[in-house]
Amino acid sequence: MKIGFIGAGSMGSLLVGAFVRAGVMQPDDIVISSRTSSKLTTLADQYPGLQIARSNRDAANGAEYLFLCVKPMDFRCVLDEISSVLTPNQIVISITSPVKISSLEELLPCKIVKIIPSVVNAVGSGASLFMWGSRLTEEDQTTLWNLFSAISQPITILEDEVRVASDLSSCGPAFLACLLEQFIDAAVMSTGMERETATSLACEMMLGTARLMLEEPCSPSELQAKVSVPGGITAAALDVLRKSTRGAFLQVLYTTHQKFADDLDRVDSSLSPRERT
Known part of the structure; x- marks a missing residue:
C-alpha cells in the first residue's frame, strides 16, 4: 500500500x-x-x-x-x-x-x-x-x-x-491552554509556588476533569456543583471568574468565524473554474 x-x-x-x-x-x-x-x-x-x-x-x-x-x-x-x-x-x-x-x-x-x-x-x-x-x-x-x-x-x-466544531475540537486546546497558563501564572505570582509544581498540578487537574466529564458522565454545570457549595471558597471564586469572562468566548467565536468567512471567500476565488490553467 x-x-x-x-x-x-x-x-x-x-x-x-x-x-x-x-x-x-x-x-x-x-x-x-x-x-x-x-x-x-x-x-x-x-x-x-x-x-x-x-x-x-x-x-x-x-x-x-x-x-x-x-x-x-x-x-x-x-x-x-x-x-x-x-x-x-x-x-x-x-x-x-x-x-x-x-x-x-x-x-x-x-x-x-x-x-x-x-x-x-x-x-x-x-x-x-x-x-x-x-x-x-x-x-x-x-x-x-x-x-x-x-x-x-x-x-x-x-x-x-x-468552523464551530473546529473551534471546540482543534482550536480549543489552545484556548484552554491560554486560560491554564493564566491560572498557573496567578498561582506562581500570588504564592511563590514553583512553576513546575503548579504546571503539574494544573495539567493533572485538566486531564482528570475531562475524564470525569466523559466517563461518569458529568456536564460542566454538574461538575461545578460537585466542587462548590453555597457560600464556600469555590463558589465565591466561580462568581468572580464568571463575571470576568462573561461574553469572552462569544467574542472568540465571532473572531474565528469572521476570519473563516474571509478565508472561505479567498479560497473559493482561488479555486474558481475561471482560474483554471
Missing part, C-alpha cells in the same frame, strides 16, 4: 507520527512531499523506511490514500500539479477546513473526504471531524473511520458546522 502525504508542517508531521505510533501505518508505506526539505529529513530520520517524494506528483501518483496537509491558499497550485495523475479509485483526504468538498470534487477525479484533526490526536486523544464526499463507498467510510479511531474519536459533522 502507498499512502501519500503532501505537506510536512505541524499537522502533516503530527498525523504521520500518530498513525505510525498507533501501528495503523508502516513507514515503508508512507511517501511524503514538502517544500521544506529539512522537515522531510527530520521525518525520515524519525521513521526509518519513510520515503521522500521528489515532487507532489510523485507523492500523489498511485497513492491509495492521499493526505493534503497544506495551507488553504496553496491548494490551487497543488491541485494543478497532481490532478492529472489522480484516478477515480484514489481517496484524497483534505485536513483544511476552508476548502470545500464540492470544490475538490469539481477539480479532482477521485474520492474526497474532509477530516479535521486536532493537536491532541498526537497522544491518541481528542476528536477528528469527518465530512464525507459524495463518491465514497460505505467500505471507504468504514476504513477511514477505523484508521482515525486509532488516534482519535471520529465524529461526523455537517460541512456547514466545520
Whole structure:
C-alpha cells in the first residue's frame, strides 16, 4: 500500500507520527512531499523506511490514500500539479477546513473526504471531524473511520458546522491552554509556588476533569456543583471568574468565524473554474 502525504508542517508531521505510533501505518508505506526539505529529513530520520517524494506528483501518483496537509491558499497550485495523475479509485483526504468538498470534487477525479484533526490526536486523544464526499463507498467510510479511531474519536459533522466544531475540537486546546497558563501564572505570582509544581498540578487537574466529564458522565454545570457549595471558597471564586469572562468566548467565536468567512471567500476565488490553467 502507498499512502501519500503532501505537506510536512505541524499537522502533516503530527498525523504521520500518530498513525505510525498507533501501528495503523508502516513507514515503508508512507511517501511524503514538502517544500521544506529539512522537515522531510527530520521525518525520515524519525521513521526509518519513510520515503521522500521528489515532487507532489510523485507523492500523489498511485497513492491509495492521499493526505493534503497544506495551507488553504496553496491548494490551487497543488491541485494543478497532481490532478492529472489522480484516478477515480484514489481517496484524497483534505485536513483544511476552508476548502470545500464540492470544490475538490469539481477539480479532482477521485474520492474526497474532509477530516479535521486536532493537536491532541498526537497522544491518541481528542476528536477528528469527518465530512464525507459524495463518491465514497460505505467500505471507504468504514476504513477511514477505523484508521482515525486509532488516534482519535471520529465524529461526523455537517460541512456547514466545520468552523464551530473546529473551534471546540482543534482550536480549543489552545484556548484552554491560554486560560491554564493564566491560572498557573496567578498561582506562581500570588504564592511563590514553583512553576513546575503548579504546571503539574494544573495539567493533572485538566486531564482528570475531562475524564470525569466523559466517563461518569458529568456536564460542566454538574461538575461545578460537585466542587462548590453555597457560600464556600469555590463558589465565591466561580462568581468572580464568571463575571470576568462573561461574553469572552462569544467574542472568540465571532473572531474565528469572521476570519473563516474571509478565508472561505479567498479560497473559493482561488479555486474558481475561471482560474483554471
